[in-house]
Amino acid sequence: MRENSKKKPLPIIENVQVLDASSDGQAVGRIDDVVLFIKNAVPGDVVDVQVTRKKNKFREGNAITIHSYSDKRTIAQCKHFGTCGGCKWQNMDYHWQLFYKQKQVKDALTRLIKIELPEINAILGSEKTYNYRNKLEFTFSNKKWLTQAQIDDKSIQFGDGENEISRNALGFHIPGMFDKILDIDECHLQEEPSNAIRNEIKRYALEHKIAFFDLREQVGMLRNIIIRSTSTGEWMLIVSFYYNDKPVIEELLKHICEKFPLLSSVHYVINSKRNDTISDLDILLYKGKDSIYEKMENLQFKISPKSFYQTNSDQAYQLYRITRELAQIKNSDIVYDLYTGTGTIANFVAHQAKKVVGIEYVPAAIEDAKINAQLNNISNTAFYAGDMKDVLNDAFIKENGQPQVIITDPPRAGMHEDVTKKILEIKPHRIVYVSCNPATQARDLQLLDSDYRVIKVQPVDMFPQTHHVENVVLLEKR
Numbered sequence: 001m002r003e004n005s006k007k008k009p010l011p012i013i014e015n016v017q018v019l020d021a022s023s024d025g026q027a028v029g030r031i032d033d034v035v036l037f038i039k040n041a042v043p044g045d046v047v048d049v050q051v052t053r054k055k056n057k058f059r060e061g062n063a064i065t066i067h068s069y070s071d072k073r074t075i076a077q078c079k080h081f082g083t084c085g086g087c088k089w090q091n092m093d094y095h096w097q098l099f100y101k102q103k104q105v106k107d108a109l110t111r112l113i114k115i116e117l118p119e120i121n122a123i124l125g126s127e128k129t130y131n132y133r134n135k136l137e138f139t140f141s142n143k144k145w146l147t148q149a150q151i152d153d154k155s156i157q158f159g160d161g162e163n164e165i166s167r168n169a170l171g172f173h174i175p176g177m178f179d180k181i182l183d184i185d186e187c188h189l190q191e192e193p194s195n196a197i198r199n200e201i202k203r204y205a206l207e208h209k210i211a212f213f214d215l216r217e218q219v220g221m222l223r224n225i226i227i228r229s230t231s232t233g234e235w236m237l238i239v240s241f242y243y244n245d246k247p248v249i250e251e252l253l254k255h256i257c258e259k260f261p262l263l264s265s266v267h268y269v270i271n272s273k274r275n276d277t278i279s280d281l282d283i284l285l286y287k288g289k290d291s292i293y294e295k296m297e298n299l300q301f302k303i304s305p306k307s308f309y310q311t312n313s314d315q316a317y318q319l320y321r322i323t324r325e326l327a328q329i330k331n332s333d334i335v336y337d338l339y340t341g342t343g344t345i346a347n348f349v350a351h352q353a354k355k356v357v358g359i360e361y362v363p364a365a366i367e368d369a370k371i372n373a374q375l376n377n378i379s380n381t382a383f384y385a386g387d388m389k390d391v392l393n394d395a396f397i398k399e400n401g402q403p404q405v406i407i408t409d410p411p412r413a414g415m416h417e418d419v420t421k422k423i424l425e426i427k428p429h430r431i432v433y434v435s436c437n438p439a440t441q442a443r444d445l446q447l448l449d450s451d452y453r454v455i456k457v458q459p460v461d462m463f464p465q466t467h468h469v470e471n472v473v474l475l476e477k478r
Contacts, residue, residue, distance in 0.1 A: 012048055012050050012064070013031055013036070013049045013051060015046055015048065016029040016036060016038070016047050016048070017029060017046055018042065018043050018044060020043055021042075021100040021103075021467070022037060022467075023108070023438075023439065023467065024467060025467035027039075027042060028043075029047075029049070034058060034059060036059045036061065037058060037061070038062070039060075039061070039063065040062055040063045040082055042070045042072050042091055042092050043070060043072055043092075043100070044071060044072050045063065045068065045069060046066070046067045047065060047066050049062065050062050050064045072092055072093055072096040074093045074094075076091045077130060077188050080182065080185075084172050085174065085175035086189070087465035087466055088466060089465055089467060090465045094125070094129050097464065098123050098125050100467070101459060102120070102122065102459055104438060104467070104469055105120060105457070105459045105469060105471050106120055108439050109445070112439060112442045113445060113446040115453075118456060120457040121457060121458045123459040123460065124318055124459070124461065125461050125464075126314065126464050127314065128464070129465065130465070131190060131191040132189065132314065133189040133190045133311045133312060134190070134229050134309070134312070134313050135226065135227070135228045135229075135309075136190045136194060136227050138172065138184065138227075139170070139171065139172070139173060139213075139224050139276070140169070140181070140205075140213045140220070141179070141180075141212055141214070141215055142220055143167050143179070143180075144169030144182070144183045145174050145180045145181060166206060168183075168206060169181045169182065169183035169212070170183065170184065170201065170205075170212075170222075170225070171183045171184030178215065179215035191229070193235075193260060193262070194229070198225065200256065200259055200260075201239070204255055205222055205252070208252075210222055210252065213242055221245060221248070222241065223240040223242050223271055224271075224276055224278075225237065225238065226305070228303065229292075230294045230295075230303065230313065231294060231295065231313050231314070232294065234264045234293060235263050235292070236263070236264070236303070237263050237265070237266045237267070238278075239252070239267070240268070240270075240271050240278060241269070241270055244270045249268055250286075253286045263287075263288065264288045264289055265290065266285075266287045267283050267284060267286060268286055269281050269282070269283045278305075278306070279362075279364065283305045291304045294313060296313075296320070297317075299348065299372075299376050300372075300376060301347075301375075302368065302371055307342055307368050308342055308362075308365060309344070311462075312463065315462045316344070319434065319472065322472050323407060323434055324345075324348060324349045324352070326432050326456055327407060327430060327474075328430065329349055329405055330352070330353075330404075331352065332404075333352075333354055333403075334354055334400070334404060334405075335349060335357070335403060335404070335405045336356075336357050336358075336359070336403040336405075336406045337356055337357065337358040337408075338359055338388060338392070338410070338419070339388065339409050340358030340360045340365075340409075341360055341369070342365045342368040342372065343360075343365075343366075343368065343369025343373065343381065343383055346369065346407075347369070347373055347376060349407070350378045350380055350381050351378075353380065353405075354380065355380050355381070355400075355401065356380060356381045357382050357384070357400045357401075359388055359391050359392065360384075366383045366384065369381075388419050389419050402426070403426065403428050406423060407431075408433050409435075410435070410440075412437040413440060414435070414437065414441060414444050415444050417447070420444055420447045420448060421447075423448065424447075424448065424451055427477065429476065429477055430475065430476050430477070432474055432475075433472070433475065434470065434471075434472050435470065435473070436469075438471050441471060441473065445475070451477060452475040452476065452477055453475065454473055454474070456472075456474040457472075457473050458472045
């Protein structure tokens with residue numbers, strides 16, 4: 001081990017063999033008995049690592065020199081790769097991305113818990129590995145993140161003067177830094193004209209000297225934009241402003257609408273809070289329709305500015321198809337869809353069931369679920385808003401009927417222990433557990449293991465170029 005002489009000395013570990021990829025997207029090596037988590041490396045690389053964090057059982061660091069390149073590597077498509085933290089695996093061949101996602105699921109279900117498992121099905125990959133997202137959100141900042149090369153380049157003068165380079169940015173948050181925004185020229189996760197819309201908004205704002213937001217001081221006008229699209233070719237734009245300067249807002253939106261006539265739904269919101277969330281605010285329609293619509297089989301789903309919809313439409317269909325297939329719903333079955341969101345799964349499986357009951361914490365999502373049921377002439381669904389552990393009680397079950405099938409799709413934290421206990425009391429014949437976090441899913445499966453056995457495990461890749469993975473598990477009563 002030697003030390004880097006520049007600035008504050010940080011230890012450097014040389015010739016580290018990268019062995020694995022972790023569930024949070026970092027590469028993994030080992031020095032003696034200490035695990036080393038490494039950024040900007042791929043399994044199979046041999047690298048020098050500059051240590052940035054030291055703990056008793058592990059180290060964290062950055063790969064600063066690559067002595068030997070892994071055959072699992074590929075060339076990252078995005079020029080922002082390595083600074084933007086959104087696509088940590090863009091430098092890994094997609095075949096190997098799927099390999100490590102499959103391994104992540106297997107490790108969670110075999111290392112974290114001790115239950116009987118079937119052979120895990122091969123992960124279902126995505127046909128699209130880029131341009132697969134239907135929603136992206138970008139943030140304005142008057143103090144954009146500077147790369148080390150920009151900081152070191154003494155010829156660059158930053159500011160608002162005639163010969164100075166603007167510090168205004170429109171892009172993504174730097175990981176772990178709420179007030180640092182990386183200015184994005186291109187993002188390969190959403191198809192065009194997503195980049196063109198974002199870049200034109202920025203160009204117009206700079207030309208007309210509209211103040212970009214200061215995230216620390218809470219001043220400035222432009223806060224965020226959200227761009228949404230559907231597989232049917234509809235596009236939605238939502239622009240968030242800190243204060244209501246109506247002439248400025250209308251001129252900006254008028255310009256964007258004229259430049260991009262394919263925008264079918266354009267909205268704005270005034271957000272003077274200290275956080276960026278808009279779910280509790282009034283969103284105002286500027287032009288076009290109040291919503292856009294996604295299609296799945298013969299169903300339509302209304303997507304309003306606040307609606308949740310899976311951000312990979314193609315893989316969402318595969319995920320729901322697998323869920324429906326595993327649920328084996330008969331026309332005499334009552335189905336509970338826990339954490340139903342906007343009722344997408346509930347409405348998707350309703351034609352096979354006697355009745356489907358959806359429960360979700362967010363009231364606005366439940367309203368969307370009801371609208372989507374009406375839109376598709378589905379009359380055998382019922383939706384309820386409230387905290388799952390409070391709603392799912394004996395009186396609720398008496399009113400809605402004993403379910404033969406429970407579908408559950410909880411957030412990353414998994415199910416509350418009280419919900420898991422209640423499922424054990426309800427005793428459905430089958431449970432289909434959809435999860436975006438195999439670790440918390442494994443914890444819940446352990447709790448259900450007393451009365452249920454795992455029959456099938458099917459991982460699904462919803463987010464190529466990232467470490468995230470969905471997993472669907474079928475459980476049947478013992």
